[in-house]
Structure formats: structure tokens, C-alpha cells
Amino acid sequence: MMIGVGEIYKVVVAVAPLYTALGLGYGSVRWWHIFTPEQCEAINLLVSYLTLPFFTFEFTIHADPFSMNYQFILADVISKLVIVSILFAWAKCSSKGSYGWSITTFSLSTLTNSLVVGVPMLNAMYGPSAQDLVVQSSIFQAIVWLVLLLFVLEFRKVKIGIPTKPGVVSNQYSHVVSIDISPSSKDTAAAATTNSNDQNTNGVADHEVLIAKPSFCSLMRIIWFKLALNPNSYASIVGITWAFISNRWHFEMPSIMEGSILVMSKAGTGMAMFSMGLFMALQEKLVASGPSLMAFGMVMKFIAGPAAMAIGAIAVGLRGDVLRIAIIQAALPQSITSFIFARDYGLHADVLSTAVIFGMLVSLPVLVAYYFLFGLMS
Incomplete structure (x- = not known):
């Protein structure tokens, strides 16, 4: 059925309030100077530690794990495996291949801001069933893909090497001082570069420097601690646990708890977008990575990611609206968590920052264009 102006207007009406909140956050700092950077940090902490977790938790507890579309989840897994395979082959076989850039490209093309933008947009496009699929995708991303991303980032630090004094080899990776990580063609030899002088800062000669290699269990302890x-x-893990219990034994959450969660959850979307506006306003340059890398990020987000999802969805037999929903949700704006990880690990944070900002700005016309084209083809 062909999509008309009325349907597109309905989508714009559903999503426009998000951009209003984003604009207010941006203007509060850049134009009106209402908030200082310290106050912006306090607002970001409020969003990160209270409103957004309650928002995620509220959606997750109402999911029904026993009626999830596992074919949809499998399509998501296949799409990411396709991208991982291509990136691994590129890093292994190409002279320009880089494991660091492979990690960044995976984040750009696969990790999305599912709940904040995806829920209102897909609900307006295809109804409550689409919202359910977006929630399922968000839960799986939080529990599986973000955990794997964190593991790969920690493993990369181990691969580069952690210099320590003689006799201070420890399995407690979190207690070992990390070296500064700078992107290189293959992300190797970084440890050697760090110790290129005859003496390190503590007066220890290079051949006296040992490399601390934490055990797998120690690595996992760090990852779970950071999570x-x-x-x-x-919020996702506890929420899905409650969803399993409540749907299996038909428990209902007491109304006083439900109301407490809901009153905080309702602030989640608006505050998340407002915080995003603050983040944009505090950046010295909106295009921190430069125009070429910005274009690369947009191609990965809005073309490569949906294309891989189309492969996975068709491979498992998704058809009709479910296929369209799968492709559109893969083109949602960049996950903010992926930027936080990139910043914390010193891996192309400028690229992820630009992707978050411009992905948010251009996602509405891009996703409406996908919606319109699917309407023409149906």
C-alpha cells in the first residue's frame, strides 16, 4: 500500500517533540547561556543514572520474552556477523586494515539509539508491533552487543600491552596503569613506541619492562564491573529477568511500584534528547572528525548497517512489515553508549561524537525516506 502525505506527517508529528527537546538543550548553552559546563555535567548524570535507566527498565519489564520474535533477533545476529566477517577479513588481509578501525566501524554500522528515537518513530510508522520489535532489539543490544564491544575494547588494550615495573606483573588489570593508546595502521607496536626512550619515567630501562597479561577471568571481572x-x-538485565518471572508465573507489579517507575520513565525521552542538545552545544566543533570521516560514518550508519540487516532478514525469511521494520531500525541514530566507550578507551572518539550528533540531526529525513520508499515498493 502506497504511503501518502498523511502517514509521513504522522511520523513527523511523533518525532518532532524529540527534536524540540534537543533544540532547547542546544540553545540553553549555545545561545542563551543558561547552563555552565559543570551544570550540564550534572544534568547528564541525572539522565545517565536516573531518567534513562528508568525509561529502559519500564519498557523492558513490559516485554514478553515468551512471545519475542526470535526470527527477528536471529536476523540481527546474522547482520552483525556479516559485518564482523567483512571487517575481520579487511583487518587481516589488507595492508590498510586496522583492528581499531574495525571496532569503530562495527559501532558505526550496527549500534543504534533504539529506545529514545526508535520507539516513537517506528510506532508511528507501523504501530505497536513495531514498537515491540524495537524494544526487543534494544534489550538484545544492551545485554549482548554492548557487552561484547566492551570485551573487545578491553582485549585490545591487552593486545597492545601494559608496561609495568619488574616484579609487578598482576592479574588485577584494573590496578595496572594503562598506556596512552593512539590509532596506528595495525594497532600494534604501540607498546614499543611508548617505551622508545632508554629510560621510562620511573627510571626503568626498556628490556626491564614487563607486559602484564591479565587472565580471562580477570578481564571479565573488569568488564562486569564497568557494566x-x-x-x-x-536496567535491561533486571528488567528482562522480571519480564521472564512475571510472564511465566503471571505476577503483577504492585501499582505503587509501577507508578513510581512510570513517573521517572516519562522524563526519560525528553531529558535524553535535552542532554543530547547540551552535548552538541558543548562541542568546539560539530564536525570533530572532519568532513571525510563524517561522510564515512553516515554511510556506515544509514547504508551499510541497513544493507547488512536486509541480508540477515531475508536469510531468515522475514517478509512484509517485519522486514521493513528490521531495515529501518538498523538505520536509527548512533548509540550514545558507543561514543562513551570510544571516549573511555581513546579509540576514535571524535568519529563517534560526530556520528552521534549528525546521526541525530539527519535521521528524521533519512528514516522518513526509507519509510516512503518501502511504501512505494509495497
């Missing part, structure tokens, strides 16, 4: 510091991670 525990992110309330959005365990």
Missing part, C-alpha cells in the same frame, strides 16, 4: 557502573546495563 555495573552503567545503570542502563543492569
Whole structure:
């Protein structure tokens, strides 16, 4: 059925309030100077540690794990495996290949801001069933893909090497001082470059420097610790656990708890977008990565990601609106968590920052264009 102006207007009406909140956040800092950078940081903490986790938790507890579309989840897995395979082959076989850039490209093309933007947009396009699929995708991303991304980033630090004094080889990776990580063609030899002088800062000669190699268990402890510091991670885990229990034994949450969660959850979307506006206003340059890398990020986000999802969806037999929803949700704006990880690990944070900002700005026309084209083809 061909999509008319009325349907497109309905989508714009559903999403426009998000951009209003984003604009207010941007203007509050850049034009009206209402908030200082310190106050912006406090607002970001409010969003990160309270409103957004409650928003995620509220959607997750109402999911029904026993009626999830596991074919849809499998399509998502296949799409990411396609991208991982291509990136691994490029990093391994090409002279220009880079494991660091492979990680960044994976983030750009696969990790999305599913709930904040995806729920209102897909609900307006295809109804409540689309909203359910977006929630399922968001839960799986938080529990599986973000955990794997964090593991790969920690493993990369181990691969580069952590210099320590003689006799201070420890399995407690979090207690070892990390070297500064700078992108290189293959992300190797960085440790050697760090120790290129005859003496390190503590007066220890190079051949006396040992490389601390934490065990797998130690690595996993660090990862789980970092996830525990992110309330959005365990909001998804606790939420899906409750969803399993409540749907299996038909428990209902007490109304006083439900109301408490809901009153905080309602602030989640608006505050998240407002915080995004603050983030944009505090950047010295909106295009921190330069125009060429910005274009690369947009291609990965809005073309490569949806194309891979189309492959996965068709491979598992998705058809009709479910296929369209799968492709459109893969083109949602960049995950803010992926930028936070990139910043924390010193891996192309400028590229992810630009992707978050411009992905948010151009996502509405791009996703409406996808919606319109699918309407023409149906």
C-alpha cells in the first residue's frame, strides 16, 4: 500500500517533540547561556543514572520474552556477523586494515539509539508491533552487543600491552596503569613506541619492562564491573529477568511500584534528547572528525548497517512489515553508549561524537525516506 502525505506527517508529528527537546538543550548553552559546563555535567548524570535507566527498565519489564520474535533477533545476529566477517577479513588481509578501525566501524554500522528515537518513530510508522520489535532489539543490544564491544575494547588494550615495573606483573588489570593508546595502521607496536626512550619515567630501562597479561577471568571481572557502573546495563538485565518471572508465573507489579517507575520513565525521552542538545552545544566543533570521516560514518550508519540487516532478514525469511521494520531500525541514530566507550578507551572518539550528533540531526529525513520508499515498493 502506497504511503501518502498523511502517514509521513504522522511520523513527523511523533518525532518532532524529540527534536524540540534537543533544540532547547542546544540553545540553553549555545545561545542563551543558561547552563555552565559543570551544570550540564550534572544534568547528564541525572539522565545517565536516573531518567534513562528508568525509561529502559519500564519498557523492558513490559516485554514478553515468551512471545519475542526470535526470527527477528536471529536476523540481527546474522547482520552483525556479516559485518564482523567483512571487517575481520579487511583487518587481516589488507595492508590498510586496522583492528581499531574495525571496532569503530562495527559501532558505526550496527549500534543504534533504539529506545529514545526508535520507539516513537517506528510506532508511528507501523504501530505497536513495531514498537515491540524495537524494544526487543534494544534489550538484545544492551545485554549482548554492548557487552561484547566492551570485551573487545578491553582485549585490545591487552593486545597492545601494559608496561609495568619488574616484579609487578598482576592479574588485577584494573590496578595496572594503562598506556596512552593512539590509532596506528595495525594497532600494534604501540607498546614499543611508548617505551622508545632508554629510560621510562620511573627510571626503568626498556628490556626491564614487563607486559602484564591479565587472565580471562580477570578481564571479565573488569568488564562486569564497568557494566555495573552503567545503570542502563543492569536496567535491561533486571528488567528482562522480571519480564521472564512475571510472564511465566503471571505476577503483577504492585501499582505503587509501577507508578513510581512510570513517573521517572516519562522524563526519560525528553531529558535524553535535552542532554543530547547540551552535548552538541558543548562541542568546539560539530564536525570533530572532519568532513571525510563524517561522510564515512553516515554511510556506515544509514547504508551499510541497513544493507547488512536486509541480508540477515531475508536469510531468515522475514517478509512484509517485519522486514521493513528490521531495515529501518538498523538505520536509527548512533548509540550514545558507543561514543562513551570510544571516549573511555581513546579509540576514535571524535568519529563517534560526530556520528552521534549528525546521526541525530539527519535521521528524521533519512528514516522518513526509507519509510516512503518501502511504501512505494509495497
